[in-house]
Amino acid sequence: MAGGPVNRPLTHSRVPVATYRLQLHHGFRFVAAQALVPYLAELGISDIYASPFFKARRQSLHGYSVTNPLIINPELGSRAAFNALAKSLKARGMGLLVDIVPNHMALSHDNPWWLEVLEDGQASPYAMFFDINWHPPHRILDGKVLQPILGAPYGQILEGQELKLTIEEESFRINYSEHKFPLDPKTYGMILTHRLDSFIEELGEEDPAILTLRGLITLIEHLPACTVCSKKKLQERQRQKEILKKNLWLHYQGNPAIKKFVAENLAIFNGVKGDPKSFDLLDRLLRLQPYRLASFRVALDLINYRRFFSVNDLIGLRVEDPQVFEASHGLLFTLIRDGRITGLRIDHIDGLYDPGGYLRRLQDRLAEVRGAPAAGAQEFYVVVEKILAQEEALPQEWPVAGTTGYDFLDRVNGLFVDPRGLTHLKQIYTRFTNLKETWPEVVYDKKKLVMESLFGGEVEALGHQLAVLAEQDRQARDISKNDLQAILKEIIAGLPCYRTYIRTLEVSLQDRVFLEQALSAARRLEPVVDPLALDFVRRVLFLDFPPNLPEDQKKSGCTLSCAGSSSPAPSWPKAWRTRPFTSIFLWPP
Incomplete structure (x- = not known):
């Protein structure tokens, strides 16, 4: 891997000499990577540079949409298969440089932390893991997180029966396309009390099904709301919520009368296409949730969480918080402690709230897990994905070996450009386009456009x-x-x-x-x-x-x-590297 300018004298535990990138995915697993090791060793490769391999969104081809950083992606193979790859590399004196994604995670039902946030809102123990503004300027989102995943306006999707209320895996959920949204258990009562009087008339007050339903409703009534703040109430909610969900699923599965009653209510809530009023119940239920389902277009104005650039389904992680840092790096530290990983490439370092603080904490913890004394220890080899401006240098206090090499590539590419033709090209360009904007003016204009259209x-x-x-x-x-x-x-x-x-x-x-x-x-x-x-x-x-x-x-x-x-x-790379290509311009040498 080509590093950018080295930030400090090389005192790292291992410095890669020649890296080879391997893009792991369900079609190229650990076993396939291991089979290449002898060949790469003969080529003189010192280190494999592997794409992210923690659990990601299903069938991800890149691995950057992480859903669980504490599990190796099962689509790539087992833990044993990964260990075999690492062992094969070590036997040939080779290292494993790994791409990690501390900045964000995927908004997916495969993400257990995110599901908890959708279910419990601010009351979730994982609410503070994500960079969410629960009290944004737009009061309609107060206490809610926007979910701009709908392919059309909300009302159209709702009345088109594309939002389906179901019961599965111990909870009520809303399904839309491949997305699954758990309901706040406090709102289960709206479903279980609907038509309850007629159900009582049908079976009688003392029927076991009626007594069971009343018991479930009582649990719901005593469940603390998702807006509670005190630690005691939060713990009480978590405990009671699990009891409620387990009992609901147990009786739904085991009592035919309750199953029939719930299934009929679900059908009523799901409405009748062509009858807008029939969707009022589901609309009211959705308005009670700690999230707001919305068209993807709404994100431009109402987004209230930090994204990876303008990607709505990648949410920022608050790794500046020590608890979040530890929780999201547990497996990584174990693999480094065991000698499986010998270097790190940090993806999108500039997305973090405090990149320098993150890197210092990372090196301190890596010294601990490797058993090295904090003072005078060789630093673990870390490079950062960082776009440097022409006159910019990496902060000297960052404990890294350098960048991943975007700046180096710019200089190498410059070797293939003959500046002697620039004046002639400018003349042709100006005559053809009648545009006289300079490169800085183009970047400035595109930054303004990006802010208005994306952020x-x-x-x-x-x-x-x-x-x-x-x-x-x-x-x-x-x-x-x-x-x-x-x-x-x-x-x-x-x-x-x-x-x-x-x-x-x-x-x-x-x-x-x-x-x-x-x-x-x-x-x-x-x-x-x-x-x-x-x-x-x-x-x-x-x-x-x-x-x-x-x-x-x-x-x-x-x-x-x-x-x-x-x-x-987010606006800088979009304006500098991407958006100018939507205009005709002359790239500066």
């Missing part, structure tokens, strides 16, 4: 947080929210790098240079926006707080600046 919700949410902070500042409270929003867009469009790395009250020299360039671009808005707004945003970005500012407001400002430092990240 409107994220930018609006950041602007809302900035407005809330301004309201707490007597010098800034009268600044228009629209001005703040406009300035944010200009700063993101004008930032000459992927992102900045502000995490404490200190702003690095490199970050200051980049932010000053972005602020200079934003000043083109004067006198359209209030100059006070520009000064306020500058103070927030540079953490330049008044001495008399209360500590809680300083903390809020620091949090916002930290969040803002990563907000440009």
Whole structure:
């Protein structure tokens, strides 16, 4: 693997000399990879560079849609098959460099953590694992997470009978296409009490089926809501929820009268095509859930969770939280401790809230699991997938060997471009297109386009947080929210790098240079926006707080600046590497 500029002297436990990428999937498993090892060894390959192999979405061809980082993907083979591959490599003195995805997971019914969040909302022990804004600017999503997975508007999908209420695997669920959405157990009562009076008339008050249903309804009534906050209530909900689900499934399977009653109710809730009113019950039930099903188009404005770029079904993980970090890296640490893995490639490092903090914690834990003393130990070989701007260097404090080599490839490709023809090409290009935009102008325009067409919700949410902070500042409270929003867009469009790395009250020299360039671009808005707004945003970005500012407001400002430092990240590569190809332009040498 070609690394970018090495960030520090090479003191790593093992440095790959020649890597060979293997894309593992259900058609190319561990056994097939092991069969190639002798041949690769003869070629002089020092390390296999393997695609992610933790459990991913079914039949994934790339492995980046992880659903469970604590299990080896069974589609690739067993744990024994993986161990055999690692053993074969070790026998030939070869290493295994593995691609890992700490930034995000797939929104899938194969993801047990995510299913818990859909079922319990904020009451789920896994709610804090994911980067969700449970109280976004749009109040219709207060306490809910948006699920923009519908292929058409919600009403059309609902009345087209594409949302099916079912009972399976101990719970009520909504099925749509390949998606499965568990219901909040607190809302089971709406299904079990429907037509209950007529069922009682049919069987009698003392019938075992009626007594059982009443018992289930009582469990539901005593179940704490998914909005509870206290630890005691959360634990009580988890305990009672499992009891309820097990009893429901037991009696549904074992009592024909209850099974018939529930099945008939499900048919009623699922409505009749052509009769819009017949879907009212299901609509009401869905409105009670801690998620909102919506058309994929709604994500542009209403998204309230961090995504991998604009991919709606990949949600950001909060690995900056120690609990989430440990839970999501358990199997990885075990495989490294056992000597199966000898190096790591970190996917999309710039998606993380605090990349430097993550990398330091990773190296510290790797030193522990390898039994190496923290001080003076050789670092584990880690490279990061990172797009560097022309004048940008990796932060010196990052404990990595370098980048995966995008910058190196740019330089190598430059060897094949003869700059002597540039002037002639520019003349031909200008005559043919009648366009005179420079490359920086193209990138700026495409950043604005990307923000408007893909990341409107994220930018609006950041602007809302900035407005809330301004309201707490007597010098800034009268600044228009629209001005703040406009300035944010200009700063993101004008930032000459992927992102900045502000995490404490200190702003690095490199970050200051980049932010000053972005602020200079934003000043083109004067006198359209209030100059006070520009000064306020500058103070927030540079953490330049008044001495008399209360500590809680300083903390809020620091949090916002930290969040803002990563907000440009998705728009930069889209604008720089992808979107220009939707226009005719001359790529600079």
